[in-house]
Amino acid sequence: MKAIAVPFSLVTIGLFVLPQTGAVIVNDVLLFALLIIFYLFMTIFCTPYNALIAELGDTQEHRINVSTYISFTFIVGQSLSFMLPNIAGMLEGAVGQKNSIRLAVGIMAAVACAAMLIPSFYIKEREYIDSKPSQTKPFASLLRTFQNGQFRRFVYSDVIYFFALTLFQTGLAFYETKLMGIEDKWTFVLTATMTAISVLLYPAVNKLAPKVGKKKLIITGFFAYAVVFLITFLCGEGLHWGFIVAVCAAVPMAILGILPQACVADVAELSRLESGEDRSGMFFAARTFAFKMGQALAMVVFTSVTVAKTAASYRQTALIATITCLIGACLFFLYNEKMILSKIEKLKKN
Numbered sequence: 121m122k123a124i125a126v127p128f129s130l131v132t133i134g135l136f137v138l139p140q141t142g143a144v145i146v147n148d149v150l151l152f153a154l155l156i157i158f159y160l161f162m163t164i165f166c167t168p169y170n171a172l173i174a175e176l177g178d179t180q181e182h183r184i185n186v187s188t189y190i191s192f193t194f195i196v197g198q199s200l201s202f203m204l205p206n207i208a209g210m211l212e213g214a215v216g217q218k219n220s221i222r223l224a225v226g227i228m229a230a231v232a233c234a235a236m237l238i239p240s241f242y243i244k245e246r247e248y249i250d251s252k253p254s255q256t257k258p259f260a261s262l263l264r265t266f267q268n269g270q271f272r273r274f275v276y277s278d279v280i281y282f283f284a285l286t287l288f289q290t291g292l293a294f295y296e297t298k299l300m301g302i303e304d305k306w307t308f309v310l311t312a313t314m315t316a317i318s319v320l321l322y323p324a325v326n327k328l329a330p331k332v333g334k335k336k337l338i339i340t341g342f343f344a345y346a347v348v349f350l351i352t353f354l355c356g357e358g359l360h361w362g363f364i365v366a367v368c369a370a371v372p373m374a375i376l377g378i379l380p381q382a383c384v385a386d387v388a389e390l391s392r393l394e395s396g397e398d399r400s401g402m403f404f405a406a407r408t409f410a411f412k413m414g415q416a417l418a419m420v421v422f423t424s425v426t427v428a429k430t431a432a433s434y435r436q437t438a439l440i441a442t443i444t445c446l447i448g449a450c451l452f453f454l455y456n457e458k459m460i461l462s463k464i465e466k467l468k469k470n
Contacts, residue, residue: 121168121240128161129233136225163408165236170408171400174385174392175245180461181330183389187382188326194377195319197235202308204228261399265406271387273454278380278407279414280448281342284441285376286418288349291426294434295365301357310366317370318377325374334379334386335457341375342449348372349442353435381407386460393467 135154139147173186204224211220266272296302296310329337348369355361384407388400421440426433 121165121236124161124164125233125236125240128158128165128236129229131158131161132229132232133222133226136222163405167401167405167408169239170381170384170404171388172239172243172245173381174388174400174403175398176243180382180386180464183382183385184326184329184334184378187385188322188378190381191377192319192322195315197232199315201228261402262406265399265402268387268391270390270456270460271384271403271406273451273456274380274383274387275407275410277338277342277448277452277455279410280444280451281345281376281380282411282414283418283421284345284349284444284448286415287422287437287441287444288345288352290419290422291434291437294426295352295355295438296362298431298434299352299355299357300359300361302359302362306359306362310362313363314366314370314373317367318373321370321374322378325378329379329382333457334383335452335455337375338379338383339449339452341372341379342445342452344368344372345376346442346445346449349438349445353438353442383455383457386457386464390460390464390467393464 131154135151135158138154139150141147141150170190173183173190176182176186204221207227208217208220208224211223214220215223266275292311293307296307297304302310325337348365351361351368352365355365381404384403385400388398388403391403392398392400422437425436425440
């Protein structure tokens with residue numbers, strides 16, 4: 121995390137600065153290469169960062185708490201990123217439109233870099249765990265990770281969740297404007313409403329998860345998202361449809377924004393206790409690889425289904441998301457949370 125924070129920030133700035141030659145093909149190649157490096161660096165930072173959930177959370181409650189805080193700060197960071205046009209607007213008079221955007225990106229990347237360096241320098245990892253370097257080679261470790269039955273059951277539903285969610289998020293602006301007939305100016309208001317209600321629900325999810333169980337809440341989240349997607353499929357015109365979707369989507373957004381990564385932390389903790397080898401980073405890396413597959417597939421499906429750009433084609437994507445979410449909920453019934461937590465408790469006592 122210490123090593124990659126600065127290069128990650130520089131590549132982010134580079135995306136808005138470097139591809140500016142006179143040749144379109146050269147610009148495309150540069151942009152493609154920078155995007156590959158950008159996502160590589162993001163994975164290098166985020167994988168050990170998320171792995172800290174398992175390391176810092178010595179109990180289920182602590183793992184849920186850490187996951188909740190991470191989800192909350194993600195929302196805060198995302199909200200701050202929406203200020204980029206405002207910052208660029210303030211700088212436009214001094215440096216021009218194009219340079220104002222680049223300078224605004226540079227300022228925000230510098231702030232982000234400082235934020236990334238804080239946990240890498242101030243979290244004393246050795247005080248929480250007796251960490252030893254893994255003796256397993258990377259590809260063998262990845263294979264062993266996917267051989268974990270409970271992790272596979274989790275990943276099956278996780279891939280489907282991100283597939284459905286990406287379909288919905290990609291099409292959200294089209295649903296609001298093409299299906300519900302809402303003016304563009306309301307898009308931000310609806311997104312802000314959904315995000316704000318979701319954040320307000322974080323404490324409830326945090327308190328309910330240890331009592332009710334993460335599995336039950338996650339399944340509830342899947343079914344709730346399926347209802348949201350179904351409403352989108354059936355919706356008519358009017359601003360009220362946008363608020364119905366925003367309010368309803370806030371519930372599963374809060375649940376599935378917190379609990380899945382806590383489940384990965386549980387599986388990683390059990391694996392560490394059983395094998396004596398800490399491979400938390402590989403579990404989170406494998407999850408990242410899996411859900412990015414879901415996101416990539418969703419983008420292909422969305423663009424293929426909506427090639428005609430008709431209202432019917434956008435409704436089809438909402439229906440596909442509904443069906444896949446229901447499948448994801450059914451698959452998550454196979455995940456045995458009680459067994460995982462009981463084994464962790466027994467092994468810690470021994």
